[in-house]
Amino acid sequence: MAFAMTVLFLIFRLSFLESQSIEFSTRTFIEVLDCSTYLPGLNEDLYREALKQLLENNNVKEGSVFVEAMHFVEGRCVIKMRVKGDYIDYRESVVRALTIAYGESWGCRMTTVNVPVTSFYSAKITVPDISSMGLSDRLFRKCKVPILQWQASIEVVCKMNDYGGYLWELGEHSRCFIPEFEKPSLEKAELLKGSPFYCQFRIFMTVGTFLSQQSETNCNLLPTLKDFHDKCKNPERWVYESAYREWFSITDATLTALEFSGGCPNYPVYVTRVAKTLFQIMVDPVLSYFDVYAETTYHRSQKAELYTFNEAPEGELHLCEKSYTVYPISVSYPLIVACFDVPVEEEVERLSLFPFLSVGFILVQELKPSKNFQIYVRFGIPDFHQRGQYNCSSSWDGKHSWSMFHSCKVIQVHRDYVTCKCYKPGLLALWQYPPPRKRNVLIHNDLNGISMTALIYLDIVAHAIGLLWQLLFRLSPENRWLDFGLFLNDMSLIPIIDMDIQRTIINTLILMVHRYNINPANEEQCQLSGPVWNALVLTATYMDIFIVLVMITAPRDERLLDRFWQFVLMLHIAGFLTFLWFYNSTTLNYYNINFSNRTSTTSTGRPCV
Known part of the structure; x- marks a missing residue:
């Protein structure tokens, strides 16, 4: 009995402490600050706004501090606030917000x-x-x-x-x-072509042009950047020193303009080539005017960072506010590492025909190429993106093709990041294909390596070969045995023979795909071969059902034989639509649900079907 009472008391005590911690997770504080230098009638909303901005700059979660009231009493500001967490963490911001809102004293x-x-x-x-x-x-x-x-x-x-x-x-x-200079234009810069000040003036006008058009879709960023890079690739030292700040600001202006360039034709290729040119603009002068073999250098702008390492750094490298983490495995030095975040779309439906960037670009470049280049890169994932269907790429020629994705592979998928292992230096990026939409059929998937149009052509050719084989078989004089002998001139059996020919072709394809699915190299291959196999099986099942109906009804209803080819065409169309449905809906949804939240994605050797 005593033991039971003790257990009940402990349970009650623990539940009471738990309720107390919940109750006091948000507590009320009153801060009294010296306001003797200020005049009465302080604007309370002005203080709230200043405090909110300070907390945002310090990456404090919204709602952590809420000012309920502020009173001016005998030269003192009495501030009543609700605080989540430890008030000591926020007190400095509470005091500093007073001078931001109302000014400094004396x-x-x-x-x-x-x-x-x-x-x-x-x-x-x-x-x-x-x-x-x-x-x-x-x-x-x-x-x-x-x-x-x-x-x-x-x-x-x-x-x-x-x-x-x-x-x-x-x-x-x-x-x-x-x-x-209020209205910038590149034409004004060309007036100074040949002048020692040309490159400085050109940067100034380029930055101004990009920023003044930031609310418009600008698909001419690439030729403008290339022209600048070609003409100002190796400026004189005094030119670079006087324009050092702006040389990196051109990256910020370009990234700002990219926020409105999502509608440009072939956007993945476009943004990759823009990134390549930006990195060249950043890197080339640094290699010319800094001794990267003797020292480690660091350069940055508001949205970009650039490192040069003359020797192996200690530990991992965190870049661009930890959007990227680099783990060198086998590289040669000096090593150049640069990064910037490309603006990504929260609503990617309008880009659904193209893969989109999950984060941005990172550049890893060796001055002396190594024989066995290997590097791990961890990409931080934005919270608003749906996980799944990731592919890493490494490219320096600005191309966006299947060959890009053979140089990197995804080795780990986490809720907050994706880790890739790359075997070639260059532009490293994490690409993602958007999930399918009900009214948005996936026509071309660059990341799968095989386009939907190619699959459509393959399906049409396969059906055409089957129908041609059937037609030649029917019309050949050597095959007149169908009209007598074994089948006793029963013409009702000819459609069944025709259907069996097509059924045999489909069974052959099923066996070929099934052999491929037994031991896939990785789970991503199931995105293509799984829907193909399921669609073929369902098409064969449709034909089996149709053959049974023909055998049952043909002797009594010859109208079925008269419309035989119409039914055959409907079966092929149904099979093809089944494939599209599996490819765009069931399999991709299954992939997103089962693979996107794994902490590790590796080859498993399990069959796709």
């Missing part, structure tokens, strides 16, 4: 101010700490734009705002804005 801090040169380009200047008790204090600085060899004097003001705080603002007498 002056301005040292910071970097963006000064607009055009609507698409800005220069950066550094301003110092300054103490102030007045309405404003003014400083004059130089706005320098090295890429245009331009500088101008600007006025920067540490100004008191409506809440009593101080913020840096640009004064009225700033002359850094260049209205002549």
Whole structure:
């Protein structure tokens, strides 16, 4: 009895503690901050917005901190908030949001101010700490734009705002804005062709052109980039140094423009060639002006990263905010590793005739080719993509063909990433084919290696051969034995003989496909051979049923014999439609359900059927 009471008490205690942890997972905190330098009447929504932005920048989950109310009491800000988790993790952001929303106290801090040169380009200047008790204090600085060899004097003001705080603002007498360059065009750049400043001006106009057209579908990115690369492949050192920042910014501008290029013809080929050209623009100057044999270098822009390793790095390499992880196995050094994230579509239905990128591109390039190149690459998967049907590729010629996928293979599929093993350097990418749609038949699957049109041709040719064989067999004088002897001139049996001929052809195909399915090289082969086998079996079953109906009804109803060829044609059409249905629906759905969430995808040797 005592033991039972003890067990009940422990169960009650554990359940109580569990309920307490659930109850206090979201707790209420009150923070009191010094607001003596601010004026009464602070805008509460302004503080909420500043805190929200800070938390987003720190990758804090939305809803972790919610400000219920903020009151200004005797020079103090009393903030009441609901917090999920440990408040210590968020307190720094709670305090910092106050100065972002209402300004600094008694002056301005040292910071970097963006000064607009055009609507698409800005220069950066550094301003110092300054103490102030007045309405404003003014400083004059130089706005320098090295890429245009331009500088101008600007006025920067540490100004008191409506809440009593101080913020840096640009004064009225700033002359850094260049209205002549407000409408960028490549034609303007060509006016300076032959000038020492041509490449600098060309980059500036290219970035401006891409950014000004970012809301439009731009399918001319590739020729523009190629033309720039050909003309500015190896610029002089002073040109590259003055335009170093913009040399990588052209990658950011191109990736921004790619967000609206999904409708371009043959998009996979297009985006692969754009990626190849971008990597060339990034890599070539680095190899020319840095000693990659003697040192490791690192270069980055907002959306791209580039490493050069003169020796083996320690451990794994995390690139582009851990979108990619590289594990070198057998490579030679110096080694170049670069990456950028290509904008991917959350809605891929309109791209369903083409494979699409799951993440982006990564470049792995050796300066001295090794004999046994091997490397593992882990691709992080976006949350909004449906898993399944992954293929890795390695290509440097910009082509998008079946040969790309022989140089890499998928070795591990996880909920959050896919790991590939590649045997050739170059552009490495993870491709995925979208799931089938009810009103969107899959016409061409580049990743399977065999197009649907090729399968249609094969089916038509096979049926044509069977019908031709049957026709020749019927019309040949040597085969007049069908009209007498064994069959006693019973013409009702001739359709059965014709059907048996076609049935024999289908049985032969069934045996051939079944032999292929007994021991497939990998499970992905079942995506094609499985539907073929099932469709052939069902077609043969249709014919068996039809033969039985002929044998039963033919002696009593000759209309069936008169419409024999109509029924035969219907059977072939039904078999072909069955194949399409299996290929586009049942098998692919089975693949997505069973293979996409596995932690490992390897060859199993199990039959497909």
